[in-house]
Each structure stands twice: as structure tokens, then as C-alpha cells.
Amino acid sequence: MKEKYNFELMWSKNTEKRISSVVSNIINNYKKNNSITHIHKYPIPSKEQIINILDDLFEILYPGYFTDKDLNNANIQYYLGDKISNVYERLSKEIANSFRHEHIIKNNKCELCDDSIQKGAESTLYLLDNIPKIRDLLSLDVQAAYDGDPAAKSINEIVFSYPGFFAITIHRIAHVLYEKNIPLIPRIMSEYSHSKTGIDIHPGAKIGKYFFIDHGTGVVIGETCIIGNNVKIYQGVTLGALSFPKDEKGKLLKGLQRHPIIEDNVTIYSGATILGKTVIGKNSVIGGNVWIVSSIPPNSKATLAHSEKNIIIAENKKKK
Amino acid sequence: MKEKYNFELMWSKNTEKRISSVVSNIINNYKKNNSITHIHKYPIPSKEQIINILDDLFEILYPGYFTDKDLNNANIQYYLGDKISNVYERLSKEIANSFRHEHIIKNNKCELCDDSIQKGAESTLYLLDNIPKIRDLLSLDVQAAYDGDPAAKSINEIVFSYPGFFAITIHRIAHVLYEKNIPLIPRIMSEYSHSKTGIDIHPGAKIGKYFFIDHGTGVVIGETCIIGNNVKIYQGVTLGALSFPKDEKGKLLKGLQRHPIIEDNVTIYSGATILGKTVIGKNSVIGGNVWIVSSIPPNSKATLAHSEKNIIIAENKKKK
Amino acid sequence: MKEKYNFELMWSKNTEKRISSVVSNIINNYKKNNSITHIHKYPIPSKEQIINILDDLFEILYPGYFTDKDLNNANIQYYLGDKISNVYERLSKEIANSFRHEHIIKNNKCELCDDSIQKGAESTLYLLDNIPKIRDLLSLDVQAAYDGDPAAKSINEIVFSYPGFFAITIHRIAHVLYEKNIPLIPRIMSEYSHSKTGIDIHPGAKIGKYFFIDHGTGVVIGETCIIGNNVKIYQGVTLGALSFPKDEKGKLLKGLQRHPIIEDNVTIYSGATILGKTVIGKNSVIGGNVWIVSSIPPNSKATLAHSEKNIIIAENKKKK
Numbered sequence: 003m004k005e006k007y008n009f010e011l012m013w014s015k016n017t018e019k020r021i022s023s024v025v026s027n028i029i030n031n032y033k034k035n036n037s038i039t040h041i042h043k044y045p046i047p048s049k050e051q052i053i054n055i056l057d058d059l060f061e062i063l064y065p066g067y068f069t070d071k072d073l074n075n076a077n078i079q080y081y082l083g084d085k086i087s088n089v090y091e092r093l094s095k096e097i098a099n100s101f102r103h104e105h106i107i108k109n110n111k112c113e114l115c116d117d118s119i120q121k122g123a124e125s126t127l128y129l130l131d132n133i134p135k136i137r138d139l140l141s142l143d144v145q146a147a148y149d150g151d152p153a154a155k156s157i158n159e160i161v162f163s164y165p166g167f168f169a170i171t172i173h174r175i176a177h178v179l180y181e182k183n184i185p186l187i188p189r190i191m192s193e194y195s196h197s198k199t200g201i202d203i204h205p206g207a208k209i210g211k212y213f214f215i216d217h218g219t220g221v222v223i224g225e226t227c228i229i230g231n232n233v234k235i236y237q238g239v240t241l242g243a244l245s246f247p248k249d250e251k252g253k254l255l256k257g258l259q260r261h262p263i264i265e266d267n268v269t270i271y272s273g274a275t276i277l278g279k280t281v282i283g284k285n286s287v288i289g290g291n292v293w294i295v296s297s298i299p300p301n302s303k304a305t306l307a308h309s310e311k312n313i314i315i316a317e318n319k320k321k322k
Numbered sequence: 323m324k325e326k327y328n329f330e331l332m333w334s335k336n337t338e339k340r341i342s343s344v345v346s347n348i349i350n351n352y353k354k355n356n357s358i359t360h361i362h363k364y365p366i367p368s369k370e371q372i373i374n375i376l377d378d379l380f381e382i383l384y385p386g387y388f389t390d391k392d393l394n395n396a397n398i399q400y401y402l403g404d405k406i407s408n409v410y411e412r413l414s415k416e417i418a419n420s421f422r423h424e425h426i427i428k429n430n431k432c433e434l435c436d437d438s439i440q441k442g443a444e445s446t447l448y449l450l451d452n453i454p455k456i457r458d459l460l461s462l463d464v465q466a467a468y469d470g471d472p473a474a475k476s477i478n479e480i481v482f483s484y485p486g487f488f489a490i491t492i493h494r495i496a497h498v499l500y501e502k503n504i505p506l507i508p509r510i511m512s513e514y515s516h517s518k519t520g521i522d523i524h525p526g527a528k529i530g531k532y533f534f535i536d537h538g539t540g541v542v543i544g545e546t547c548i549i550g551n552n553v554k555i556y557q558g559v560t561l562g563a564l565s566f567p568k569d570e571k572g573k574l575l576k577g578l579q580r581h582p583i584i585e586d587n588v589t590i591y592s593g594a595t596i597l598g599k600t601v602i603g604k605n606s607v608i609g610g611n612v613w614i615v616s617s618i619p620p621n622s623k624a625t626l627a628h629s630e631k632n633i634i635i636a637e638n639k640k641k642k
Numbered sequence: 643m644k645e646k647y648n649f650e651l652m653w654s655k656n657t658e659k660r661i662s663s664v665v666s667n668i669i670n671n672y673k674k675n676n677s678i679t680h681i682h683k684y685p686i687p688s689k690e691q692i693i694n695i696l697d698d699l700f701e702i703l704y705p706g707y708f709t710d711k712d713l714n715n716a717n718i719q720y721y722l723g724d725k726i727s728n729v730y731e732r733l734s735k736e737i738a739n740s741f742r743h744e745h746i747i748k749n750n751k752c753e754l755c756d757d758s759i760q761k762g763a764e765s766t767l768y769l770l771d772n773i774p775k776i777r778d779l780l781s782l783d784v785q786a787a788y789d790g791d792p793a794a795k796s797i798n799e800i801v802f803s804y805p806g807f808f809a810i811t812i813h814r815i816a817h818v819l820y821e822k823n824i825p826l827i828p829r830i831m832s833e834y835s836h837s838k839t840g841i842d843i844h845p846g847a848k849i850g851k852y853f854f855i856d857h858g859t860g861v862v863i864g865e866t867c868i869i870g871n872n873v874k875i876y877q878g879v880t881l882g883a884l885s886f887p888k889d890e891k892g893k894l895l896k897g898l899q900r901h902p903i904i905e906d907n908v909t910i911y912s913g914a915t916i917l918g919k920t921v922i923g924k925n926s927v928i929g930g931n932v933w934i935v936s937s938i939p940p941n942s943k944a945t946l947a948h949s950e951k952n953i954i955i956a957e958n959k960k961k962k
Binding site (some may be wrong): 062063064065066067068070072073074075078079082083086087090091094095098119120122123127130131133134137138140141144145149150151152153154155156157158159161162163164165198199200217219220237238272273290291306312313314315316317318319 | 332334337340341342344345346347348349350351352354355357358359360361362363365366367368369370371423427505506509510512513514516517520522524526539540542544545558560562563566573574575576577578580593595605606607609611612613614618619621622623624625626627
């Protein structure tokens with residue numbers, strides 16, 4: 003490339019001086035805006051490492067799907083033992099870092115006099131202990147996808163490629179960590195899933211058995227949602243908050259119940275918006291694009307009135 | 323890191339015992355929930371490999387755009403010959419694995435007495451033979467994007483960065499494989515595209531020439547859609563199913579025509595939902611956010627009635 | 643794998659001949675459809691390299707968040723100096739390639755008699771000089787997210803994982819390059835962000851201080867939008883064009899003002915669509931799902947009329 007790209011032209015006489023001034027201006031800015039600066043000897047969790055760990059958890063949850071090793075009944079326990087020990091060491095450390103970081107922010111002294119390492123190890127073992135239960139749930143979720151989508155050709159297709167199944171897999175992991183009050187990591191996991199799928203499930207949401215999200219892009223499920231068993235949700239559905247209570251200083255109150263409760267056997271079609279502390283009663287169907295801010299009784303069907311009558315069909319004068 | 327992160331604290335006395343119990347509990351669960359377990363000596367396709375192959379197909383379809391090699395008229399045939407042979411070997415194997423896997427599921431014996439390898443090779447050659455045709459279509463699609471978007475500065479910009487063009491590229495590949503009845507792989511491809519773009523086109527959809535999706539996030543195009551020539555679609559448009567016929571056992575019937583037919587020269591604006599076996603007649607314009615479940619005659623313009631009158635404008639009492 | 647996958651079966655007698663014919667057919671097609679072919683000794687920018695540079699810019703903007711190095715007050719200037727020099731060299735080259743490419747397209751001769759290299763170096767230094775200003779803006783944006791979302795647990799959580807914050811970070815970089823009229827690269831950056839977040843902000847949009855997009859999937863902000871200070875936007879909001887003026891040959895006019903102006907202190911709830919050269923007056927609130935194509939005075943609240951009355955609630959006859 004040298005013959006095409008003349009580096010001498012790029013490193014002109016005063017470039018060095020300008021680069022050096024760039025560096026010192028940025029360092030000054032690091033001190034000024036320190037909320038977005040982390041220059042500190044104790045590390046925070048690594049987003050990259052957390053995503054790698056999730057990849058390993060997929061290999062553990064769905065053995066044989068996401069590895070190029072041939073697994074059989076003889077080698078499976080060595081393969082799994084190795085994966086599990088590895089996840090144990092790495093996730094313990096990330097969780098310890100996240101507790102340590104929170105500890106340092108709250109108590110600006112005494113960096114080592116805390117129990118972050120034990121809490122990291124204990125929380126990771128708690129997650130690993132829960133993997134059989136998580137797999138029990140996921141084997142129902144995969145069945146819900148197969149039973150609910152006429153385009154689903156096989157269970158394998160769902161495990162490999164369905165975004166709704168990817169999202170619920172990560173949610174079931176992240177929710178276990180959220181319930182152990184681990185800072186940062188559950189949300190990093192859920193936003194990784196959001197990025198991959200367009201499905202935004204806050205790790206705090208409680209979701210029952212046999213859950214299926216079809217297509218999924220644009221789905222939002224808020225932090226304090228409670229979803230029953232056998233619920234099916236389509237793309238673009240929002241289960242969100244309606245109002246944000248503030249404290250006496252005008253700051254938002256965090257953590258209050260502010261999202262819907264969806265009871266068992268409810269289907270919510272694409273683009274529906276359900277906001278606030280509403281209850282959607284069991285066995286109900288919520289039609290596409292509806293806007294709901296108060297509760298719906300059980301066994302209801304809520305649909306847009308005159309949705310077709312609201313459309314005017316005229317001649318297209320710009321036709322080609 | 324050792325001075326900061328004390329591994330002894332993490333590997334406490336009974337950790338080994340707990341890890342070992344985690345491993346055996348998970349292995350027991352593998353046997354219990356075997357629908358999401360693939361412990362078997364014959365491999366299934368590799369999602370990672372299929373994505374790598376798609377990357378290579380982009381380099382083949384758009385030479386010079388996605389490689390750091392300098393291509394010229396002398397080296398192009400060696401470059402291409404190498405890429406093509408490489409894709410041939412790898413994709414043949416993935417397709418063979420996907421046929422083999424289906425064969426084993428259906429016939430639980432006689433793992434080698436099938437023609438998976440020949441079918442893998444033949445299907446791959448069929449795709450490669452179709453690349454000039456696919457490029458003919460894509461060179462019209464890129465023109466449709468340039469002609470249809472005032473923000474498009476150049477053809478290069480579209481090839482490099484437009485999500486709608488990325489999605490139609492992958493769709494035109496995946497659809498060729500779908501029509502050869504290859505299991506798993508077409509859907510893995512289309513869901514990779516969905517993940518990258520927010521545009522969910524089922525590989526079964528038939529799409530005509532000069533097709534453009536602008537912005538694209540949230541678009542859903544169902545398995546049995548048929549789209550004519552010169553169709554333009556905006557973000558958030560759903561071309562979906564309205565009802566899901568079931569068999570006598572209450573199981574969904576798979577594969578039936580259940581999605582819209584969009585005729586030539588139709589434009590569909592953002593957020594429109596068109597469901598069921600409807601026909602949108604040629605030269606029609608479908609306005610934003612409309613909800614359509616029955617057919618629209620040719621040369622129509624379907625828009626929301628009173629969309630602005632439906633809005634109440636009041637004073638904002640919470641103004642700052 | 644050889645015992646399972648018989649390569650002899652794959653390389654049958656006439657395979658070589660068929661591969662060779664595939665290669666020459668594709669090469670013929672390269673000449674035919676040359677709009678999507680770049681076989682030329684002068685390179686175009688590398689999308690992969692631009693994404694790598696963005697990763698480095700994240701490490702520069704948020705020191706300590708996205709690196710596994712321990713940063714402290716002693717090593718920070720070496721770390722930063724190295725990163726900055728590195729970005730300088732690589733981005734200068736990409737920008738030079740993008741100017742060179744445009745120069746060659748416009749003047750089909752005289753490939754070296756241009757000032758692409760100097761322009762690449764100068765534009766990169768301009769961006770680097772602006773990093774403290776960009777950080778000033780981003781430290782307000784992160785505060786807007788914390789103040790505006792009851793689910794936000796900490797500033798760290800936002801930096802690590804919020805898609806709206808990722809999108810505004812990339813936008814603030816891409817917009818600086820857009821204003822220097824650099825071809826291709828700003829849009830490659832913004833579409834990378836779109837792909838990761840589902841938030842589509844054209845690099846041309848002008849966005850004020852203290853900006854927050856919550857959830858974000860499906861947001862579209864067009865090229866000529868102007869957004870004031872303290873604006874908050876939810877998922878699925880479109881700030882788009884209404885009509886596309888054409889020249890006398892029927893070709894789209896590029897670059898005209900065609901998108902909304904959003905004044906200070908405006909909140910726009912999920913799914914709202916605002917189109918054309920409208921002005922949303924300061925301190926206004928735009929309700930979910932509204933469709934707006936004309937201006938709204940300051941201090942207004944625009945909401946769907948009868949949104950709940952438009953819903954029919956009936957008994958769900960298919961209840962389980």
C-alpha cells in the first residue's frame with residue numbers, strides 16, 4: 003500500500019504536536035467529566051467477557067448445537083465439566099468485580115474489606131445449580147414456539163435461529179442473577195439480547211412457563227412486569243410504564259411496581275401497547291395496535307373498533 | 323490480577339464437590355429434556371460456519387467491497403476461484419449435515435445409506451450457478467434504493483451500509499436454498515439477517531424485481547407472501563398471517579398459504595399491517611399505520627381516516 | 643470427520659468443470675452489472691476497519707469501561723497516546739480512501755493529483771480535536787438517561803448497556819465527520835449503530851444537549867431533522883419525510899430540508915410518527931402512536947382522541 007498511500011504526507015511537520023495536544027486535552031476532560039471515566043485500579047466487569055460467558059452458557063444449555071465437537075455419552079461429562087469449571091471461574095470473577103465496584107462507590111475506603119469474592123463464587127454456583135430448572139423451562143418454551151408458529155419446521159430450527167427463543171434463554175439466565183441483586187451484569191446480558199434480537203426484556207420481569215415471542219422486533223417488557231403461563235406475544239408489543247413517580251426533590255423513584263400483569267393463557271398481537279399497573283385477565287386476547295392503560299377482565303377480547311372502517315380507500319392519482 | 327483477585331477464596335473446600343454435583347445434575351437433565359439436546363455422533367449444521375459462508379458470499383456478490391485485497395482484472399479469477407471452491411466445500415458439508423440430520427430423525431437406523439453428501443454438493447452447485455441471476459436482481463435492488471431514498475448519496479453507500487439491501491441480499495440466497503427444500507440452513511440465514519437488520523423475511527417469501535425496504539426495523543414478511551416487481555416498503559410493516567388453521571388434533575397446519583399477495587408498483591408506508599390471504603392490487607399506496615385484513619383493488623390509496631382529527635391538542639400542564 | 647464425510651463423493655468427476663464454469667459466469671456478470679462491482683487498484687474504505695476504529699473510539703471516550711487494562715493516573719497518558727496515534731493513522735487512511743474514491747468516480751483520470759491524503763489527515767485531527775466537546779455532550783446524555791429512566795440503576799449500567807446511549811455516542815462522532823462532507827464513512831458508522839441498536843439516526847441530524855432515547859428499537863431520525871435540548875424519545879418513534887420532491891426528470895432531489903424540527907424540552911412517546919417540515923413547539927408532549935404531519939404549538943400535549951374508547955372489549959369465545 004505504501005506506493006498508494008504516502009505516510010509522509012500524513013505525518014506532516016506539526017502533526018506530532020497536534021496529536022500531543024489532543025492527548026492532553028482529552029486527559030483534562032477525563033478529570034472534568036468523571037461520571038463517564040473509570041480510571042481506577044479495581045476493575046469493573048468486562049462486557050466482552052460476559053458475552054463470552056453467555057456463549058458458553060448456550061453450549062451448556064443446548065449441548066451439541068453450538069459446538070463443533072462431536073458429543074457422545076462417553077465424552078459429554080468431560081466436555082461439560084470443563085465448560086462448567088471454566089464458566090465458574092470467569093463468571094465468579096465478573097460478579098466479584100461488579101460487587102467490588104459497587105462497594106467502592108458506596109464506601110470510598112477499605113477496598114478489600116468486603117466479601118465480593120465469596121459473593122461472586124456463591125452467586126455463580128447458585129446460577130449453575132439452577133441450570134436444570136432453567137432447561138426445564140426452556141424445553142417448554144421451545145415447545146410453545148413449535149406449537150405456536152406454523153412456519154416452524156422443527157425444534158432444531160427454533161434452537162438455532164428463533165430470536166424469541168434466544169431472548170427468553172438469556173432472560174431466564176439474567177433473571178436468576180437479577181434476583182440475587184448482582185449489579186450491572188444482568189442488564190449487560192439483557193441488552194446483549196436486545197441488540198441481537200430487537201427484543202428488550204428487563205432482567206427484572208417475571209415470566210411464567212411455556213412463553214413464546216414471535217418475530218419479536220420492537221418488543222419491550224418492563225422491569226416490574228409479571229407474566230403468567232402460556233402467554234404469546236408478537237412483534238412490537240410494549241408492556242411499559244405509564245407514569246414515573248418522583249420524590250420530593252423531583253428525582254425519579256426507582257424500583258416501584260409500574261408495569262402490567264399478564265395472566266395465564268393471554269395472546270397479545272403485534273404493536274399492542276399496554277401501560278401501567280394494569281391487569282390483563284386470564285384467557286384474554288389483545289388485538290394488534292390497541293392502546294391499553296386500564297385493566298381488562300378475564301376471558302376478554304380487546305380489539306380496535308372499526309379498524310377497517312377507519313381506512314379511506316380512494317383512487318391513487320399518482321399511479322404509474 | 324492475582325493480587326487483586328484471590329483464587330483461593332473462590333475455590334473453597336467444598337467448591338469441587340458442588341461443581342461435580344452441578345455437572346451430574348445437568349447431565350441427568352440432558353436425558354430428561356432431550357428435545358433441546360443433541361448428543362449424537364452425526365453432526366448438525368454449524369450456525370457459525372453458515373454465517374462465515376454468508377460473509378464469503380458477500381465478497382463474491384460484491385467484489386472489492388468487503389475484502390482488503392486489491393482486485394484487478396488479472397487477479398480476479400484466482401481470487402474468485404479460490405472463494406468459490408472454498409464456499410463449495412464448506413456449504414456442501416453444511417447442507418449434507420442438514421439432510422443427514424433430517425434423515426436420521428425420520429429413519430432411526432441406517433445412518434449412511436442415504437444420499438446426503440450428493441444432495442449437499444448438488445444443492446451448493448445449484449446456488450453457485452444462480453449467482454449471476456442473483457446479481458442481476460441485486461443490481462436492480464440497489465438501483466431501487468438509490469432511486470427511492472433522497473438520503474442515498476451513492477450506490478456504494480447502499481452496498482456498504484443499507485440494512486434493507488443487506489436483508490434482500492441474504493433473502494435472495496436463502497430463498498434459492500429454501501426452494502431446494504434444504505432443512506435448517508435457509509432459516510438460519512434469514513434469522514442472521516433479522517438479527518443484523520431488524521428485518522424479518524422468511525426464506526419462503528417470493529419477492530420480485532426492483533425491491534426496496536427503507537430503514538426496515540420491525541418489518542415482517544411471512545413465509546407464503548408473494549411480492550411483485552417495484553415494491554417499496556418502510557420500517558415496521560407487517561405482512562403476516564391472520565388465522566392459523568389447525569388439524570383435527572388441534573395442531574397447527576404447516577405450510578398453507580396464509581400471507582398477503584402484493585402486486586406490482588405498490589408502496590407500503592411505515593407501520594402498516596396487512597394480514598391474511600389478501601391481495602393488494604397493483605399501483606396502490608398503503609398509508610402508514612393502517613390495518614388491512616381484506617383485499618384492496620388496484621390503483622387504490624388506503625389511508626387512515628381522520629388521522630390528524632383523531633388527535634387532541636391541549637395545553638401541556640406539566641411544562642417546564 | 644473424514645470417516646463421516648466422504649470428500650470423494652463431493653468432488654465427483656465433473657465437479658471441477660462445473661466450478662470452473664461457475665467462476666467464468668460470475669466474472670462475466672461482474673462486467674455486466676458493474677454498479678455493484680469494485681475491481682479497481684484504488685481501494686474504497688473498509689467497513690471492518692471503520693467498525694474497529696469505532697471500538698477504539700469507545701475506549702477513548704469511556705476510558706476503563708471497554709478495556710481489560712487497568713488504567714491509572716500514571717499509565718493513562720501512554721495508553722491514550724497510543725490509542726490516539728493508532729486511530730489517527732487508520733482513520734486518516736480510511737477517510738483518504740473515501741475522498742480518493744469519490745475523486746476517481748468524478749474525474750476518471752489523474753488518480754494521484756488530488757489532496758485526499760491531506761484531507762484524510764486534517765479531517766481526522768478535526769474529529770480528535772472535538773473529542774473533549776463530544777465527551778461534554780455525552781456526559782449530559784448519560785445524565786439524561788439516568789434522570790429519565792426509573793429502571794436505570796447506575797451511570798455505569800447506562801455506559802455499558804443502553805442502546806440509546808450507544809446510538810447517540812456513534813451519532814455524535816458520525817455527525818462531526820458528516821459536517822466535513824466525508825463520503826461513505828459517516829453512514830457506515832450510523833448503520834453500524836442501527837444494526838446494533840435498532841435505532842436509525844442519519845448522521846446529518848442535528849441533535850442538542852441532554853438527549854435520551856429509551857428502549858429505542860424502531861426509532862428513525864431523518865437526515866435533515868433538528869432536535870433541541872432536553873428531548874426524550876421512546877421506541878418506535880419516526881421523525882421522517884412526508885414527500886420527496888423530484889427534479890424535472892423525475893429523479894429525487896437530494897439534500898433538501900424535509901424532516902421535523904423538535905424544539906427544546908419535548909417528550910415523544912412510543913410509536914409516534916412525525917413527518918415533513920413540521921415544528922414541534924418547545925415544552926410539548928407527543929403521545930404514543932399519534933400521526934402528525936403539521937406543526938404543533940409550544941406547550942402542547944398531543945394525544946390520541948378516545949384511544950381507549952376505540953377499543954371494543956368482547957368475550958373471547960376461543961378461550962381455553
